[in-house]
Amino acid sequence: MPLLGRTVITPLTIEVRRGAVADLGSLLADRRISAGGDVAVVVGPGQGEKILELCRPSLGAADVFTVVGGTIDAANQLGDQLRRRQYDAVVGIGGGKTIDTAKYAATRYGIPMVTVATSLANDGIASPTASLDHEGGKGSYGVHIPIAVMVDLDFVESGPDSQTQAGIGDAVSNLSACADWELAHQVRGEPIDGLAVTLARTGAEALINHPGKITDDGFLTTLAEALILGGIASSVCGSTRPASGGDHEISHAIDRLYPGTGSHGEQVGLGALFCTFLRGEPDRFGQLARCLHRHGLATTPADLGLTDDQFVEAVQFAPSTRPDRYTILEHLAMSPTETRERLADYAGAIRDHCG
Incomplete structure (x- = not known):
């Protein structure tokens, strides 16, 4: 049956x-x-x-x-x-x-x-x-x-605006995490849970497209629901896959190499934006960049107080923080020189979208 x-x-x-x-x-x-x-x-x-x-x-x-x-x-x-x-x-x-x-x-x-x-x-x-x-x-x-x-x-x-801003970064990073999961499915045949992806992505999509500000009840409700759906998505599939990809690897690397740099949400938001750029998704990149910029979150390493060299080091170190996870970072396996070149291209793309 x-x-x-x-x-x-x-x-x-x-x-x-x-x-x-x-x-x-x-x-x-x-x-x-x-x-x-x-x-x-x-x-x-x-x-x-x-x-x-x-x-x-x-x-x-x-x-x-x-x-x-x-x-x-x-x-x-x-x-x-x-x-x-x-x-x-x-x-x-x-x-x-x-x-x-x-x-x-x-x-x-x-x-x-x-x-x-x-x-x-x-x-x-x-x-x-x-x-x-x-x-x-x-x-x-x-x-x-x-x-x-x-x-x-x-x-x-x-409460402090910085806490709400961190939540925005954490919620919208699910879009990048789900894209990394789909990449692992395509390249390595890793099983993917469509329900978990749907839950995580639906909440993040609602948030990234919401026109409100962090002072609006409607926006805060959408943010809360996105974070709740992300948590339930992880429960549905029994892992953090729908909420943690290369974005979180970069954040873990920053925590390890440069502790105290920024909040978890700020760091995963920036990590998600960079990973989206690496995947070659111009529409999604622009959408995510404008969302983070509009709500006052970091879109460049300098916004977190990191130099380009420090960010390159974090990206290089990132895969070692989750050896079992396959993301765009493992897929590209960039050298330090390649990472630095892609970061320069990324900086130009950010100027185009955020001024």
Whole structure:
């Protein structure tokens, strides 16, 4: 008998709106995640008190844990605290570091995880991975996809523009990642998941074509949905393929060679733009360049504070960051001289599109 369908694991609920934090208790009860509010609320050190003030009335039975997130040690410490009581769910409220810390700890003890995002800096909102620092650098760990995802636009709007800009770079880079995946399929016969590609590409296409600004609710909603779809796409296919290609390899190389250069989103956005140029896609390149430029993201190495030589070194080093992944960088296998020549051509193309 032929396989007529497949089961796809997604969050039970996704809400992107203002006032989401204040309505958290109602959402948990309505979705039968926690009728009595017996949850572990995890917040970061930044806006923790303000967040608790809003959600405390509807979560009277909750325990609150403040974490300085982003490290494997913090995640393990949180996990040790979670096992002292039985919780209906772990609710991570905040930015990427806090959410990743909560996702890892919840997965470790098999507790459902609810994401309440107060920033839109990356696709970790709904992804099946947690990016955490350890003594040897930064690692990516497989975790359960959140059972519910909420984005509070009040907090997103009041946060730094740089976080939203980073999210734009991360979301639109999915276009380049999917193109790299298709290249690997054509050249090496690597299996490709059409549903995962559709999800990742649909969100990115909606964002790149949106005429709004980062201060508009409509644009922020589209950005949130693009990041959520990117995370779900990775869950659907069981890998980060639809959201990570040569763009992420370049970003990982920059982190390794020149740590602290820029945000993850800025770096993958620039990496995606350069990889799109290398693939010889003039229409897509122009579209992506104008989007990044319009929203104030880097379109040249100098915008990130890197010299051309430093960027060339990062591109040369990039494939070694993901030896198992085939992208346009592995396909072209450029020498340093060839990379420098292509970068010069790229600079001319950027001037044509961005002035």
